[in-house]
Amino acid sequence: MKENLQPDDILPSEAVLVDMFGVSRYTVREALALLEQDKILYKIHGKGTFVNKVPIQVESGLEKLESITDIIESFGYKPGTVWADIKESLPTRDMIQKMKLKPKEKVITFTRIRTADGKIAAYCVDTIKRSNIVGDIPKNIDKESMFEYFEENFGIVPEYAIADIIPVLPTEEMKKHMDIKESQLFLLLHQVHYDKEGHPQIYSMDYFNPDIFKFKVNRLRHY
Amino acid sequence: MKENLQPDDILPSEAVLVDMFGVSRYTVREALALLEQDKILYKIHGKGTFVNKVPIQVESGLEKLESITDIIESFGYKPGTVWADIKESLPTRDMIQKMKLKPKEKVITFTRIRTADGKIAAYCVDTIKRSNIVGDIPKNIDKESMFEYFEENFGIVPEYAIADIIPVLPTEEMKKHMDIKESQLFLLLHQVHYDKEGHPQIYSMDYFNPDIFKFKVNRLRHY
DNA sequence: CAGTGGTCTAGACCACAAG
C-alpha cells in the first residue's frame, strides 16, 4: 500500500476500506466524514474519495474561538499576565441588552493585562453575571487561560461568540495601567460568548496589540 | 402534539420519532444533525434534544466573503464610487510572494473610493495579474461590484480569501484623495482571494471606515 | 435504575460518473 499520499490521489473505495479495517461501512464513512470536515479529503459522488492539497490547511483564524492564552502560544510566544483585577459592579446599558440582564443585576468584571514573551499583548476585560459565582468574589485568578478558569470555577463553557471588530486608540483605563504610547493602535474584539444553549455567558472587550497579533479570517464565498 | 415550539423545549426522543415517522433511527439522526448544524436544535447526551433560540440565527459576518457593494447594501446604505483609478505596475515583494508571481510579471491595480449614502466608506485597492487581461488595459470600471466586474471581464471568480485584519491610520495616498481627518482610524482588510483550485487571483487592501462598517465575526469553539 | 443520545454492525437500494 502506498504510504505517501499526494494531493488528488484517490483513496481506496469505501467497500475496500471496510475489508481492510474489518469495520462496517458506517464506521468508515464516519471516519472519512471527519477527514473531509478538516478539508483533508474531498469526495466526488460516483468517482471516489481524494486527498486535498495541503496548503488548503488554512491556518486557523478569528472564525475559530480560542482562549487568548492559546492564541499567544500558537504565535510561538510565552503567555503571561502582568496585572489583574476583579471588581463587582452594575452593568452598562450595553451589557444589560446583550447579556439579557435584569436592570439591577450585579456583574463581575475581570481585567487583565496579557503579555507575550513579556511584551504587552492584550488588555482583556471579561464580565460575567454575579449569579454565576456562588459565595464570595474570588481575589485572584488561578489560571492562565480565562476559558479554563471560567469553566473549572463557575461551569461556564462558551461554545461560540459573536465579535465586533473595531480599530481603537487606548482608553484612559488602559493608559493608566500600561506603559504605552498615546498613538498605539489596538484591535478591539468586542464580543459576547454564548453557551451551547445560546445563553449569553461572557461579555468581553479584548484590546489586542497588532504588533504582536496578526489576526486572520478565512472567508468563504458560499456556505 | 404541540405545534409551537419554544426555546429550550425538549423534543420527543429519537426512539419516539422513529415510531412517529416510521423511519429508521439513522434517518431521524441525520435529520436532527442537519437542524443541529443550523443551530436550530442542540443535543445533550443522556438528556435529550432541545430547541434553540431563534435569534441564534447569527447575521453573517466577515467569515463570509462578499463584495463590498453587497456589504454596503446589507447595512442599508446606497453604495457609490467617487473616484477610481487603474494603473499598470510592477508587483511589490509581498505581492510576488502571496500571488506567486514571476519577479518581473506586471500587475494591474484598481483603486476606488467607495461611499455609503454619499459618506466615505472604504478605500479599496485591488491588484490582479496583467496576464488576466487580454489586450488593452480598461480605462474605467463599468460595474459597481468589483467581483462582478472581475468575473464578467476577466473570468476571475474568487472562491475564498484569507484576510489579515489590521487597525491603521490613513496612508498618504488616502489623504491625497479623500477629505479625512489625520486621526481617522481605518480597519484594513489585507487579503488574497483564491479561486476554486486554490490559485491566488486578487491581492487587495481594503481600508474600511469603522464609523460606517460594523464588522462581525462568528467564532466557533469546535469544528 | 430507566431513558436518553452516541457508536457500531450488516445489509439493501439509489444516484452519479465513466467507459
Added chain:
DNA sequence: TTGTGGTCTAGACCACTGC
C-alpha cells in the same frame, strides 16, 4: 454496465443523565 459515494433499514451495545 460497473463501481463509486449517498441514503436508508433494523438491530445492537455503550456512555451519560437523573431519579
